[in-house]
Every structure is written in structure tokens, then in C-alpha cells.
Amino acid sequence: MKKTDLKKFKQLLLQKRETMTDEISGITSRFDATLKEKTGDLSSHSYHMADQGTDAMEREMAFARGSKSGRFVHHIDAALKRIEDGTYGKCFECEKDIPVARLEIVPHARFCISCKEAEEKKKPPNIKKSKR
Numbered sequence: 001m002k003k004t005d006l007k008k009f010k011q012l013l014l015q016k017r018e019t020m021t022d023e024i025s026g027i028t029s030r031f032d033a034t035l036k037e038k039t040g041d042l043s044s045h046s047y048h049m050a051d052q053g054t055d056a057m058e059r060e061m062a063f064a065r066g067s068k069s070g071r072f073v074h075h076i077d078a079a080l081k082r083i084e085d086g087t088y089g090k091c092f093e094c095e096k097d098i099p100v101a102r103l104e105i106v107p108h109a110r111f112c113i114s115c116k117e118a119e120e121k122k123k124p125p126n127i128k129k130s131k132r
């Protein structure tokens with residue numbers, strides 16, 4: 001892949017990542033508000049707050065990971081890592097270059113279209129998304 005293309009996709013991925021993390025930080029601040037309500041002015045019990053903080057953080061992380069945007073950020077991060085590695089734009093399966101036109105639509109794509117389709121056919125019918 002050309003360096004100029006890599007730059008373009010990196011930009012695109014970072015942009016998408018920002019949109020997604022904005023969404024997640026919205027979730028985070030809602031958790032913060034809940035935490036503040038819960039702890040109130042119990043500053044004398046601040047040693048408990050560390051525990052509550054960890055708890056809230058864990059719940060938030062679980063929520064972020066479980067949410068669509070959380071998973072999406074994970075995919076974007078993986079794609080950004082591939083840009084650094086120099087493996088970006090190569091199909092995980094057949095190692096051919098993924099067409100730029102496909103990457104423009106799905107910048108975090110790991111498979112070329114034919115491998116993606118083959119992958120989806122391998123899935124059990126109950127998981128497979130049917131368009132019929």
C-alpha cells in the first residue's frame with residue numbers, strides 16, 4: 001500500500017476512533033455522576049472510594065467492551081496497530097491486498113471480500129446473519 005494511502009486511512013481511523021470514544025466517554029461521565037451521587041460528601045470515608053472507583057471502572061469497562069462502540073474501538077485500535085506494523089490492508093486469510101475501495105468503506109477490515117464471505121459461510125447457520 002502507498003504511504004499516502006496509509007496516511008489517509010490512519011486519519012480516517014483516528015477520526016472514527018474519536019467519534020466512538022466520545023460516545024464511550026459519555027458513558028463514563030454518566031458513571032462518574034452516579035459515583036458522585038453514591039459517595040456524596042462522605043469524604044471521611046475516602047478509603048472506601050478507591051474500592052468504589054475500581055468497581056465503577058470495571059463496570060464501565062465491561063459496558064464499553066460489551067457495547068457496539070467499545071468493540072468498534074477495539075477493531076480500530078487493531079487496524080491502527082497494523083498501520084504501525086506495516087501489515088495494514090493485507091487480508092488475514094489469503095494475505096492479498098484488500099482493495100482500497102473496500103477499506104474506504106470499512107477502514108478496519110481484516111479480510112478481503114472473498115475471504116470475508118468464506119468466513120461468514122463457515123459460521124453455524126443460527127449465528128449467520130441472513131439477508132433473506
Ligand SMILES: [Zn+2]
Binds near residue numbers: 093096111112114116
Ligand atoms: Zn483474502
